[in-house]
Amino acid sequence: MAAIASLDAFQKEVQIQARLVFYGSEATDEAARAIVEEINRMYNEPQAVVTIAGLPCRVYFVIEYALLQLEESAVLIATNDDFRNNFIRLEKENIITRSFMGFGLGDNAGHWIVSDHLGHSTTAAHEFGHGLGLDHPTRLDFRGTGTPPPSWLREVPWSTPSISGIPQHGRAR
Numbered sequence: 756m757a758a759i760a761s762l763d764a765f766q767k768e769v770q771i772q773a774r775l776v777f778y779g780s781e782a783t784d785e786a787a788r789a790i791v792e793e794i795n796r797m798y799n800e801p802q803a804v805v806t807i808a809g810l811p812c813r814v815y816f817v818i819e820y821a822l823l824q825l826e827e828s829a830v831l832i833a834t835n836d837d838f839r840n841n842f843i844r845l846e847k848e849n850i851i852t853r854s855f856m857g858f859g860l861g862d863n864a865g866h867w868i869v870s871d872h873l874g875h876s877t878t879a880a881h882e883f884g885h886g887l888g889l890d891h892p893t894r895l896d897f898r899g900t901g902t903p904p905p906s907w908l909r910e911v912p913w914s915t916p917s918i919s920g921i922p923q924h925g926r927a928r
């Protein structure tokens with residue numbers, strides 16, 4: 756995933772900006788809107804804070820989308836020089852029958868399938884995480900931490916520490 760991080764030290768904010776450029780036979784405005792809403796919601800809900808040079812800064816994800824005609828896609832992808840752009844082909848199916856990003860972590864191209872309930876599950880946020888360079892976790896149990904890694908909510912057990920000493924466990928979907 757290509758993204759640009761910018762620091763506003765005065766506002767104590769870090770903004771992560773990316774644009775998902777959708778193309779393919781399932782690339783509709785409705786699908787794109789739902790996918791981007793899922794990603795923005797899942798990455799902003801934790802209200803993450805990062806400390807930079809001793810300064811705690813809120814992290815905001817601002818992910819937008821654009822739609823591209825299939826015929827235009829090859830030229831625009833080949834000549835892209837904007838680090839915010841990520842090219843996602845949306846189709847009913849693909850050869851490995853699941854959504855995936857490129858050929859490795861951090862790639863800015865993907866092939867996602869609508870049967871993964873994109874925008875209404877955690878798949879789009881998960882694939883976005885791969886694009887940002889996040890691998891699947893080696894640690895699989897986050898109970899007691901209250902901080903499951905955002906992209907892997909459906910895969911790891913987690914819980915918030917409880918004042919009463921009885922943590923509420925969850926397995927998010």
Ligand SMILES: [Zn+2]
Binds near residue numbers: 881885891
């Ligand atoms: Zn994965």
